[in-house]
Amino acid sequence: MINKGSKILLEVKNLRAEVAGVEILKGVNLTVCAGEVHAIMGINGSGKSTFSKVLAGHPDYAVTGGTATFEGKDLFALAPEARARAGLFLAFQYPVEIPGVSNSALLRLAYNTLQTERGLEELDPLEFEDLVQEKIKVVEMDPSFLSRSVNEGFSGGEKKRNEILQMAVLAPRLAILDETDSGLDIDALRIVAKGVNSLLSPGNAVVMVTHYQRLLNYIVPDYVHVMDGGRIVRTGGKELALELEARGYDWLRVAA
Amino acid sequence: MSTALQNLVNQPYKHGFVTDIETETVAKGLSEDVIRLISKKKDEPEWLLEFRLAAYRHWLTMEEPSWANVSYPRIDFQDIIYFAQPKPKKQLASMDEVDPELRRTFEKLGVPLHEQKLMTGVAVDVIFDSVSVTTTYKAKLAEIGIIFCSFSEAVREHPELVKQYLGSVVTSGDNFYAALNSAVFTDGSFCFIPKGTKCPMDLSTYFRINTEGSGQFERTLIIAEEGSSVCYLEGCTAPQFDTNQLHAAVVELVALDNADIKYSTVQNWYAGDENGKGGIYNFVTKRGLCKGINSKISWTQVETGSAITWKYPSCVLLGDNSIGEFYSVALTNHLQQADTGTKMIHIGKNTRSRIISKGISAGRSSNSYRGLVKIGSRATGARNYSQCDSMLIGDRCAANTFPTIDVQNTTAQVEHEASTSKIGEDQMFFFAQRGIGSEEAVSMIINGFCKDVFVHLPMEFAVEATKLLGLKLEGSVG
Numbered sequence: 255m256i257n258k259g260s261k262i263l264l265e266v267k268n269l270r271a272e273v274a275g276v277e278i279l280k281g282v283n284l285t286v287c288a289g290e291v292h293a294i295m296g297i298n299g300s301g302k303s304t305f306s307k308v309l310a311g312h313p314d315y316a317v318t319g320g321t322a323t324f325e326g327k328d329l330f331a332l333a334p335e336a337r338a339r340a341g342l343f344l345a346f347q348y349p350v351e352i353p354g355v356s357n358s359a360l361l362r363l364a365y366n367t368l369q370t371e372r373g374l375e376e377l378d379p380l381e382f383e384d385l386v387q388e389k390i391k392v393v394e395m396d397p398s399f400l401s402r403s404v405n406e407g408f409s410g411g412e413k414k415r416n417e418i419l420q421m422a423v424l425a426p427r428l429a430i431l432d433e434t435d436s437g438l439d440i441d442a443l444r445i446v447a448k449g450v451n452s453l454l455s456p457g458n459a460v461v462m463v464t465h466y467q468r469l470l471n472y473i474v475p476d477y478v479h480v481m482d483g484g485r486i487v488r489t490g491g492k493e494l495a496l497e498l499e500a501r502g503y504d505w506l507r508v509a510a
Numbered sequence: 511m512s513t514a515l516q517n518l519v520n521q522p523y524k525h526g527f528v529t530d531i532e533t534e535t536v537a538k539g540l541s542e543d544v545i546r547l548i549s550k551k552k553d554e555p556e557w558l559l560e561f562r563l564a565a566y567r568h569w570l571t572m573e574e575p576s577w578a579n580v581s582y583p584r585i586d587f588q589d590i591i592y593f594a595q596p597k598p599k600k601q602l603a604s605m606d607e608v609d610p611e612l613r614r615t616f617e618k619l620g621v622p623l624h625e626q627k628l629m630t631g632v633a634v635d636v637i638f639d640s641v642s643v644t645t646t647y648k649a650k651l652a653e654i655g656i657i658f659c660s661f662s663e664a665v666r667e668h669p670e671l672v673k674q675y676l677g678s679v680v681t682s683g684d685n686f687y688a689a690l691n692s693a694v695f696t697d698g699s700f701c702f703i704p705k706g707t708k709c710p711m712d713l714s715t716y717f718r719i720n721t722e723g724s725g726q727f728e729r730t731l732i733i734a735e736e737g738s739s740v741c742y743l744e745g746c747t748a749p750q751f752d753t754n755q756l757h758a759a760v761v762e763l764v765a766l767d768n769a770d771i772k773y774s775t776v777q778n779w780y781a782g783d784e785n786g787k788g789g790i791y792n793f794v795t796k797r798g799l800c801k802g803i804n805s806k807i808s809w810t811q812v813e814t815g816s817a818i819t820w821k822y823p824s825c826v827l828l829g830d831n832s833i834g835e836f837y838s839v840a841l842t843n844h845l846q847q848a849d850t851g852t853k854m855i856h857i858g859k860n861t862r863s864r865i866i867s868k869g870i871s872a873g874r875s876s877n878s879y880r881g882l883v884k885i886g887s888r889a890t891g892a893r894n895y896s897q898c899d900s901m902l903i904g905d906r907c908a909a910n911t912f913p914t915i916d917v918q919n920t921t922a923q924v925e926h927e928a929s930t931s932k933i934g935e936d937q938m939f940f941f942a943q944r945g946i947g948s949e950e951a952v953s954m955i956i957n958g959f960c961k962d963v964f965v966h967l968p969m970e971f972a973v974e975a976t977k978l979l980g981l982k983l984e985g986s987v988g
Contacts, residue, residue, distance in 0.1 A: 310943050313935060334942035344943050350936045354958025363954065364944040371945070403958070420944065 260287035263325060263428050263459050264309075270319035270484075271308045278304040280484035281320065286428065289456040293470055293495060294463045296481035297503050302463045303347060305481070306432045310344040311337050325427070339371040341427030341458075345417040345434050352404035357416065360404050361386055361423050368424060389422040393449045411442035418449035429453065430461045435469035447472030467499040480506050536593040542566060545693055548593050552662055552696070555669060565682035565692030572686045578849040579878040579910055580818050582754075582791065590725045590756055592694045647711065657702040658713055661729050664700035671702055675733055679762040679799045679826070687758040687820075688795040691727045695760065698728035703738040703769075712968055714743040717759075725756040732762070734769035736802065743971060744775040754782075754817060759794045767802030767829065772810070774967055776975055779815035784873070786845030789817025796823035800832035803858075808835040810966045812975040813850060814982050822880065824853035827861035827889075834863040837963040839975070841982055842875030842907070851881040851912075856889040856922070865896040868960050871907035872983060878910040885922040892922045901959050902932040903952075903983065931959075953980040 264286040271279040278301050286292055296302050308315045309322065311334035322329040324342060332340065352360065365385075366376040377385065390397055393415045405413050414434055421429050431450065435443055450460060450473050462469060470478070470492060478494040479486045480503070488494065488506050498506075536547055545566055549559040574585070651658050657668060664672050682692035699715040717728065734740055757779065763771050773796075782789025792815075798807035809823040819842075825834025836852035854863035863883065871877040883894045900909035911928055933955055941951035956979050957964070964972045 310939075312939055334939065335945050335947050338943050338945035346940065346943075350934075350940045352937055352940070352955060352958070353931055354961065355954050356958070359954070359958075360944070360946075363950065364946055367945045424944070 260289050260456075261325075262287050262323075264322070264329075264461075266309075266320070266322045268320035269305075269308070269317070269322060271304060271315050271317050273304065273315050277318065278315075278484055279308065282481075282484070282486055284479065284486060286459050286461060288427075288459055289454075290459045290477065291454065291473060291475045292459070292461045293475040293478045294461060294481055294486075295465065295467075295478060295495065295498060298465075300481045301484040302481050303432055304484075306344055306430045306461070306463050309337075309430060310334060310342065339368060343421055343424060343426030343429045345414075345421055345429065345431045347432040347434075347436070349405050349408075349413040349417055351406045351408075353406050355404050356401055357404050357419075358383070358386060358400040361400075361420060364420070365423055386423060390419060392422050392452050393419045394445050395419060410437045411439065414438060414446060415442065415449075418446050422449055422453060425453065425458075427458050428461065429458070430463065432463045433465065434462070435464050435466065443469065444472060467495045470495045482507050535591050538591050539588045540566075540590070540592055540694065544592055548694060548696060551593070552665075554665060557673060558665060561677065561682060562693050565689050566694075568683040569686065569689035569693055572683075572689055574686050575820075578820050578880070579876065579912070580820060580847040580849050582818055582847075585756065585791070587690070592725060592727070593696055651709075651711075654707055654710070655704040656707060656709055657700065659700055661695075661698035661700050661731070664731075668700075668702070671733065672700070672731070675731055675762065675764055676729075677762075679764060679797050680760050680795050685795060687793040688760050691729065691758045691760045691795070694725075695727045695729040698730045698759070699732075700730075701732040701740065701742065703732075703734045703740045705735040706737045707735075708738065709740040712741045712743055714745070716745045725758065727757075728759045730759070730761040731764075732771060732773070733764045734766065734771050734805075736767045736769060738766075739770035739772075741772045741968060742774070743968060744773070745778070753788060755790050757790050757792045757794065757816075759796075761794070761796040761823075763796075763798035763807055765798065765800050765802060765805035765807050765829075765832075768804045769802060770806045770808075771798060772808045773798070773823070774810040774971055776812045776967075776971055776978065777815055777819075778978060780817075781815045781846050782817040782844065784844045786817065789846075790815065791818045791820075792816035793818075793820045796821065797826065797853075798824070798834070799826045800829050800834060800858075800861075802832070803829040804831045805829050806833040806835075808833075808837070808966070809852065810837040810963065811839070811850075812963075812967070812971075812978070813838070813840040813848060814978050816848075817846060819846075819848040819850050821850045822852055824855070825863060826855045826857065827863065827892075828857045829861075830858040831860045831862075832858055833861070835966075836863075836865045836867070837966045838867045839870070839960045839963045839979070840868070840877055840879075841870040841979055842872070842877045843982055844873040844875060846873075846875040848876070849878045849880055851879045853882040854884070854894060856883075856885045856892040856894070859889060860891040861889055862892070863894045865894070865898070866962050867896075867898045868963055869898070869900045869909055870903065870956060870959070870979075870983075871900070871909050872903035874906045876908045876910070878912060880912040880914075882914045882916065883924055883926075884915075885917040885919050885924065887918040889919050890921050892919060894922075894924045896924075896926045897962075898926075898928045899959065900928075900930045901956075902930070904933075949980065952983050956980070956983065 266282055266284040269279050269282040282305060294302050317330050324340060362382045369376050395415055434446055475492050478490050480488040536544060545562050648658060680688050683689050701713055703709055765771050779790035779792055800807050807825050813819050827834050834854050840848045840850050842848045852865055867879045869877040869879055879898045885892045898911050902909055913926055915924055917924060938948055938951055957976055967975060
């Protein structure tokens with residue numbers, strides 16, 4: 255599976271995790287190298303979203319076993335904000351509304367926090383404005399969204415585009431998209447995909463969590479993983495997604 | 511609530527130290543004799559003693575109000591020291607004569623007593639326990655006819671003004687605590703802006719309760735004559751004691767024709783510990799009278815301290831076309847209780863009022879907005895806009911809104927908007943996932959929530975208020 259020539263970004267071994275005392279992840283293994291696009295598919299309740307939240311450090315989930323390293327660092331030893339500053343980004347399935355905090359203020363604070371972390375100069379509001387005006391074109395959002403409160407009164411599609419805008423501004427090493435495609439119409443899907451594709455470079459990687467093959471027409475994965483019962487039960491190339499589309503998931507499911 | 515949120519709200523109180531200074535106090539308890547003694551110590555004229563005694567006799571017939579959404583053990587009014595002042599008691603000729611221990615106290619609090627250090631150009635009156643310690647910039651203000659001094663001095667030097675306006679907005683029998691204050695008030699600030707004068711600097715009073723078991727009953731009276739304007743700031747802190755202390759102040763503002771008074775408060779009295787032990791009971795009556803046409807009174811308050819806050823800075827809009835404004839941020843944490851809001855009484859024609867109230871509750875606190883908008887029968891064309899927003903941090907606190915609207919004139923326009931929001935774990939996780947720590951996240955949310963109020967604070971106060979809210983909430987979000 256491993257692309258020998260590339261640097262390993264994320265390495266997850268035998269990961270187990272639970273929420274409210276119920277074990278959801280039962281030994282997940284995944285290796286993501288720089289330059290790769292991975293898709294994680296599976297039915298509802300298979301553990302896909304839990305996996306992405308555990309990697310980002312959501313406080314509701316407890317890791318009960320296994321390891322995860324991010325660029326060689328023990329991921330679980332880092333607080334959620336430290337994981338983000340190290341370059342791990344999660345595009346949320348259900349982006350929250352933050353009344354009273356403008357999109358541009360949030361983006362600038364997040365951006366400057368990263369700049370400081372990387373030992374680079376912070377941008378003042380004017381310099382940042384130039385940067386963000388460039389980035390907002392990628393997701394085809396009206397600049398008026400910048401002065402609005404984060405996600406407040408946004409439509410479902412606008413919220414998802416806003417997540418991609420944040421990703422574009424923060425330029426993470428590893429972006430995990432948690433069902434970013436769900437609830438999007440075709441136009442929004444195309445825009446989101448364009449945003450993700452523009453971020454791809456040999457130095458970073460994307461993990462897409464999705465139900466549907468549809469997104470993968472726009473963002474072509476190197477690997478497709480099928481998750482079931484808290485484990486990755488099958489890994490293949492992009493053709494696996496097409497096979498799933500045609501045959502469903504049942505043939506892959508762990509026997510009860 | 512996760513621990514990150516919790517750690518953020520629970521920050522120790524920074525002004526909780528006690529100054530070791532010799533204090534002269536009158537024995538605990540209240541009687542006509544105590545009132546006579548206070549009046550005698552202050553060398554007051556007979557009419558003022560009569561004002562006090564009348565208030566006291568009225569107070570004896572009154573019941574402690576129980577309608578507010580707060581609960582506390584019955585106050586024993588005989589167990590309070592009604593007069594405490596730093597020794598020695600003598601007329602201070604200049605700053606250099608202020609007790610060095612007192613000066614260090616205020617330096618610690620960041621109050622600039624030395625006039626030469628006053629970069630911001632704010633004139634300060636400092637009230638320590640019951641007595642005004644010093645008033646800066648007095649001479650300079652006097653050159654343009656502005657009187658800014660302690661209340662006691664005003665009684666001595668300008669008795670006719672005090673006599674004319676004292677109790678003209680808040681009568682001595684207005685309510686239980688106002689009556690108590692009228693009977694025993696010891697000092698406070700007095701400010702008089704003559705006709706046509708724009709006060710060239712912000713005037714400021716800094717209140718400090720130091721002596722354990724003492725109550726603070728100060729009286730502030732601000733008069734803005736025709737066409738004048740003034741911006742007034744009030745700051746308060748207290749040491750940390752296990753017992754509760756009573757603060758029952760009265761503030762009266764009078765604006766004549768075309769006058770403009772802007773009154774800002776950042777209240778940071780000691781709030782008690784996380785178990786609700788100790789803290790100030792802040793039972794304050796503040797009211798402004800827009801007496802003249804086109805006059806304007808604007809209250810801005812940031813309430814963060816006190817175990818219990820009971821406070822309704824109000825405007826009586828008597829003059830035609832007069833304007834009343836109330837901008838408030840009230841933050842409660844731990845077991846704090848706040849019942850605060852405003853009253854806008856429209857009497858004159860085309861009077862306008864605006865209310866923006868932001869309540870933030872964390873911990874196990876309770877935060878209530880209580881407001882009255884009253885449009886009298888002669889107030890043709892009156893307009894009011896009210897907006898009351900509540901924010902909850904965690905799931906053990908409470909927010910309530912009790913708006914009352916009483917309209918007796920059909921031409922009036924009254925609008926009321928309200929909202930409730932919550933800082934939840936998902937929001938905190940979102941910020942964390944964008945690399946932003948919990949303290950910065952909360953401060954960003956709170957500042958966003960409060961910005962409609964903060965823009966009305968003078969610059970230095972706005973900065974202080976922002977920092978203060980961050981400090982008060984440290985440890986509460988997580």
